[in-house]
Amino acid sequence: MSVLTREEAQGLIQRVLEVYPEEARAERSQHLMVSDPATEQGSSCITSNRKSLPGVMTARGCAYAGSKGVVWGPIKDMIHLSHGPVGCGQYSRAGRRNYYVGYTGVNTFGTMNFTSDFQEKDIVFGGDKKLAKILEEVETLFPLSKGISVQSECPVGLIGDDIEAVARKGTEKIGKPVVPVRCEGFRGVSQSLGHHIANDTIRDHLLDSGLDDGFVSSPYDVAIIGDYNIGGDAWSSRILLEEMGLRVVAQWSGDGTLAEIKRTPKVKINLLHCYRSMNYISRHMEAKYGIPWMEYNFFGPTKIAASLRAIAEHFDDKIKEGAEKVIAKYQPMVEAINAKYIPRLQGKRVMLYVGGLRPRHVVGAYEDLGMEVVGTGYEFGHNDDYDRTTKELGNTTLIYDDVSEFELEQFVSRIKPDLIGAGIKEKYVYQKMGIPFRQMHSWDYSGPYHGYDGYAIFARDIDMTVNNPCWKKMKAPWKS
């Protein structure tokens, strides 16, 4: 049962909008809606992927964050140089918790921060010479790196440096790919354009350049696309695919390597988890190499089972049987988890505000635990995301696009959910209000949440948060 009727929810949206000046109200009203599963296309009711209004507190990131932080960053055996001032890379360093195996600083570089550390003179005289020097320095210090990507920060675009030319020369000099990525933070309206730019540069500089390392493909090769291995997510997904008989050739890009990426054009199907950040490359591989792609969802046993079966549909009976075996194998585990946690979580209401795929993908996992999602929204979703979202939701669920901190607070104080799942920018506000909160971008220092193993951890974490006695003892500091 939802707390609000459709009319009440509409009324709540209207009330929240009242504080805005007329123009802002008109703009923001297009980003808030009440879901109605009857509508086939969520995008016809909601506007998304628009520039945030000045003065409105948005939680969005920048294109650099989308490229360096999300898509490129996890490729572990390449060095991703944050080209520009030191802050952009340093303050986001290792924050996404993309796990990987390897010797950091020797053959993997995931948690390190490489930056050209622009100073005043680099802004005035240009940073190209410095970049060229850095490329050589990196090669000397880290000879086992497989390549370098140059992730431009805002100033590089503003002063008009020619990083493409430097990268071309660098490639010749060090004999490894040096990829210039024009992901300056000012491009686009959110991190989403950064994903796109990163996809395009991977396509142009790595994928289509081909690789002939004698890799022999098998009829069961698949690639995991759009899984960033946050807290080990890709690993807990990978074992399920392997158990059903498939061979995972590449992980994009969590715990991924350059060689894996180059081999991807040889797989039979691309399995796409985060549609938002990697649908571009999947569509490209479909058009160019004829590799089909499908979206899947490894959050919660219901969706996992459905996804495993859907994946198996693309293969022969051996794999189909394998999928059933995997589902049967984990069934007792799922039942044990449900028996333990459903009584503790039944009927609890959740509000989400995250990015990428989670506003819709995790809904099933909460429902498996007997919980209900009463509000959800994307920081940087597009039309096609909202089309995919409304199907997953119940009647009268609030949907908010690029919600401002003010709007979210208002919604929360009216709906009074039992749990909020959003990002670090929201976390401490709500915790101080005494509302159970989990940081659901990087699993609040926990994870993995994908797959059956992840479900066990997810259930435990949610229970630990929702039923923690500490919340009742909290009093917001501004209320004393």
Place this chain on the structure above:
Amino acid sequence: MPKVMLRRDSDGLLICYVPKKDLEGKVASLEFDQPGKWGGRMVLDDGTAFHIEPLDAPPVFPAEMRASRG
């Protein structure tokens, strides 16, 4: 003249994707869909209409092509 990408989904339905607009929709109707002639007016399930210069044979999907607003 936006570029559109046509592909078949798992049920064999034709899906049209317009990258510039992040618009993805099922093709509700297509004027010519015969072995000898393919294209013409294409309407998506949300009502958006395009015109594709008719081809002499159906393309191999997935296919990228130019379409005009129609």
